Amino acid sequence: METTKTKEIVINTEPFVVNFGPAHPSTHGVFRMRMTLDGEVIMDMEPVFGYLHRGLEKLAEERTYTSCIPLTDRLDYLAPMSNNLAYCLAVEKLAGIAVPERAEYIRVIIAELQRIASHLCAVGFFLNDCGAFMTPVLYMLRERERILDLFDMVCGQRLTYNYMRVGGVSQDIPEEFIPALKKFLKEMPGWLDEYERLLKDNEILLARAKGVGILPRDLAINIGASGPVLRASGVRWDIRRADPYSIYDRFEFDIPVGTAGDCYDRYRVRVEEMRQSLRILRQAIKDLPRGEVRSEVPHLIRPPIGEAYGHLEGPRGELGFYLVSDGSIAPYRFHVRAPTFINLTALADMMRGWKIADAILIFGSIDICMGEVDR
Amino acid sequence: MKFERYGIGIAKGLSVTIRHLLRRPITTQYPEQRLNPSRRTRGNELIWDKDKCTGCGTCAKACHIGAIHISTSTNQVDNKYEVQKYEVDTGYCIFCGLCVEACPFEALFLSYDYECARYRRNDLLHDKEKMVETPERKVSGYFYPKRAAKLPKQSLLVDNDRGKRHER
Numbered sequence: 001m002e003t004t005k006t007k008e009i010v011i012n013t014e015p016f017v018v019n020f021g022p023a024h025p026s027t028h029g030v031f032r033m034r035m036t037l038d039g040e041v042i043m044d045m046e047p048v049f050g051y052l053h054r055g056l057e058k059l060a061e062e063r064t065y066t067s068c069i070p071l072t073d074r075l076d077y078l079a080p081m082s083n084n085l086a087y088c089l090a091v092e093k094l095a096g097i098a099v100p101e102r103a104e105y106i107r108v109i110i111a112e113l114q115r116i117a118s119h120l121c122a123v124g125f126f127l128n129d130c131g132a133f134m135t136p137v138l139y140m141l142r143e144r145e146r147i148l149d150l151f152d153m154v155c156g157q158r159l160t161y162n163y164m165r166v167g168g169v170s171q172d173i174p175e176e177f178i179p180a181l182k183k184f185l186k187e188m189p190g191w192l193d194e195y196e197r198l199l200k201d202n203e204i205l206l207a208r209a210k211g212v213g214i215l216p217r218d219l220a221i222n223i224g225a226s227g228p229v230l231r232a233s234g235v236r237w238d239i240r241r242a243d244p245y246s247i248y249d250r251f252e253f254d255i256p257v258g259t260a261g262d263c264y265d266r267y268r269v270r271v272e273e274m275r276q277s278l279r280i281l282r283q284a285i286k287d288l289p290r291g292e293v294r295s296e297v298p299h300l301i302r303p304p305i306g307e308a309y310g311h312l313e314g315p316r317g318e319l320g321f322y323l324v325s326d327g328s329i330a331p332y333r334f335h336v337r338a339p340t341f342i343n344l345t346a347l348a349d350m351m352r353g354w355k356i357a358d359a360i361l362i363f364g365s366i367d368i369c370m371g372e373v374d375r
Numbered sequence: 376m377k378f379e380r381y382g383i384g385i386a387k388g389l390s391v392t393i394r395h396l397l398r399r400p401i402t403t404q405y406p407e408q409r410l411n412p413s414r415r416t417r418g419n420e421l422i423w424d425k426d427k428c429t430g431c432g433t434c435a436k437a438c439h440i441g442a443i444h445i446s447t448s449t450n451q452v453d454n455k456y457e458v459q460k461y462e463v464d465t466g467y468c469i470f471c472g473l474c475v476e477a478c479p480f481e482a483l484f485l486s487y488d489y490e491c492a493r494y495r496r497n498d499l500l501h502d503k504e505k506m507v508e509t510p511e512r513k514v515s516g517y518f519y520p521k522r523a524a525k526l527p528k529q530s531l532l533v534d535n536d537r538g539k540r541h542e543r
Contacts, residue, residue: 067439070471135392142401146532153529156415156485156517162471170476171518174414176528183533198391201384299437299477 015043018356022051026129026360029370033347033359040355045348049341052374060334065091065166065301068334072321073160075336076372078121081114081151082314084164089245090310090321091166095303100292103168104247109181109284110154110163111246111312112277116188117147118315119270119277122228122367126267127199129364130208136199143191146184153177166301168294178285185285188278192271209264213350213362216261223346226339227317228269229366233261239313246312251280263365270367300329307333316340316367336375340368401532410530412489414516414523417470419491421463422514423506427482430456437477442467458503465491466499475518487513487526 021032030051036044056075060068072087073080085107092099099107121144124137148158154173155163163170199205215225220233230237238255240248256272258265303325311320317339324333343366350362403410412418421443430447442464447456475483493499508514516523 063439067437067471067473070439070469070473139395142532149529149531149533152413153415153531156413156417156472156515157470160469160471162473170472171415171520174520174523180531180533187533194391198388202388203381203384206384299433 013039020359022048027363027370028125028368029373031368031370031373033363035351035356035359037356040357042351042354042356042359045351045359047344047347049344049374052370054375056375057334057336060331062330064329065095065303065331066299068331069164069166070160070162073162074371075338075375076314076316076319076340076369077159078369079114079118079315080159080161081110081163082118082312082319084161085111085246086310086312086314086319087321088164088166088310089312090308090323091301091303093310094306094308094323094325095166095301097167097297097301098295099168099246100295101289102172102291103293103295105284105288106169106173106293107164107246108248108251109281109288110151110169112280112284113147113150113181115277115315116274117144117151119274120144120147122315123195123267123270126263126361126364126367127205129360130205132199132202132205136195139191139195139198143188146188150177150180150184153180165294165297167297168292170294172293178288181281181285185278185281189275192274195271206264208358208361209262209267209365211260211262211264212354212358213263213365214261215346215350219349220261220346223349224342225317225346227314227343228266228273229317229343229346231255232258232265232269234259239311239318243311245310251283253277253280263361266365266367302327302329311337314339316369316372317343336372338372338375340366341373344368344373411527412487413529414526415518416485416487416489416515417472417517418486418488418515419470420465420486420488420501420512421468421474421506422484422486422508422512423461423503424482424484425458425503425507427480428458428461429454429480429482430458431479433477433479434474434483437473438468439471439473440467440469443474461503461506463501463506464499465501466496472517481519484508484514484519484522485517487515 015036015038018035018037020035021027022030032048034046034048035042056071060071069084072083075083120140124140127136151161152158155161215233217233220230234257236255236257253276256269258269305325305327307324309320309322311318319339320337322335323331326332351359432445435443435445444462446460447458475485514522516526
């Protein structure tokens with residue numbers, strides 16, 4: 001193998017394989033990276049998934065369309081509302097069910113709140129991985145708590161919401177929801193500014209994250225990456241704009257993009273997206289109409305024979321549900337296009353050539369959720 | 376990377392953390408101090424109304440876990456089946472609330488109580504004598520807005536005055 005010659009001393013080095021994970025606190029779940037190292041430098045990395053495989057896709061095939069919704073909560077447990085919504089969009093497309101106007105607005109409000117909650121977690125834990133140990137993540141979890149309070153108010157749970165239904169949402173938002181949301185919207189930009197002061201210009205963060213783990217634009221497109229990972233590489237691609245679902249074509253918002261595609265850009269894109277989500281929320285509560293929140297849908301939905309793909313811009317990227325119906329009460333095939341699963345395939349390319357200490361950072365910047373990767 | 380002035384960013388960040396030292400904590404000391412849960416809390420028990428239930432079994436069909444066991448006699452009284460057995464194994468229940476939504480006669484509710492640690496597994500099995508509404512076993516407002524209005528207001532973190540500093 002490689003031979004380094006320094007004066008008279010000859011050192012023979014050879015690459016060795018290190019198993020990183022599956023039970024490692026930095027892998028955000030049970031994920032294993034089989035790294036081939038040359039000293040401290042990563043020569044190659046092979047991701048090993050499947051430790052959290054629960055067979056959710058198969059489980060869904062023997063359940064009715066309505067009772068699949070609690071299953072989708074358990075995919076991406078940091079953004080269950082987006083999962084609920086994506087699944088409901090797919091079933092509505094499959095069965096041709098219309099959604100009342102008020103329900104559409106509620107869905108948008110809830111989905112954008114979920115995006116903020118998820119990004120707060122993503123940014124917090126990314127900074128945690130950088131070595132800003134626990135301080136930023138606890139600040140951000142505190143703000144996430146305010147959103148969880150709102151979710152608790154509408155659906156009665158803090159983690160597995162089970163709120164969206166085929167043809168609307170399960171129940172109307174309570175009276176006290178909008179005042180509480182307005183209060184949240186008032187104070188949230190202040191909190192975001194505080195995070196900026198805390199870390200945006202921090203020299204240690206810049207030195208660690210700038211230029212590290214670059215995902216080139218072409219590679220990001222070729223791999224099929226989506227969400228903040230793709231946008232940080234400079235591609236202006238957002239399903240909310242590219243293929244507007246629900247009522248996203250009525251709102252004004254920008255799509256923040258990065259330039260370099262490094263870890264720092266991915267962090268910046270997430271922070272900017274939170275501000276854009278706040279913008280959408282302000283517009284949505286301004287013209288929230290009155291009326292029904294759930295259209296008349298039979299208890300057992302029997303969609304016609306066919307297939308449908310419903311997708312949305314989740315906090316982590318394009319989240320899609322592919323459903324095939326054979327005319328019965330249960331889906332014939334239930335497939336999830338999990339954004340983080342596909343973003344993870346770019347990990348080896350991002351990591352090659354960087355030190356093992358940067359591996360955690362690059363991995364954290366993708367923002368994965370193992371419940372979704374393994375399903 | 377090269378920086379012209381080292382330490383400015385770090386000092387800015389530290390000013391934020393130092394300011395946090397002077398703020399009041401938002402955490403509560405749980406067993407002693409309690410916050411009000413949401414009015415729609417999907418609590419850890421199911422509550423069943425004996426008079427309203429007709430024994431149709433829609434709840435058992437809606438439950439995708441199969442946690443609800445219901446058996447009725449074949450003779451009808453007042454257009455109702457006599458419910459002989461109504462059991463819920465809360466150890467299996469995932470508290471999704473689909474059974475409450477499915478009930479066409481408003482006979483099934485979720486409870487407002489969120490503490491249900493038990494010492495024995497048998498205690499998780501709730502039969503129809505156990506599933507009655509009592510003053511201690513309050514009914515949550517999940518899917519029943521009228522019942523929700525009677526419950527105490529949920530304590531919210533946004534109502535905490537710590538956020539006021541940031542309001543615009």
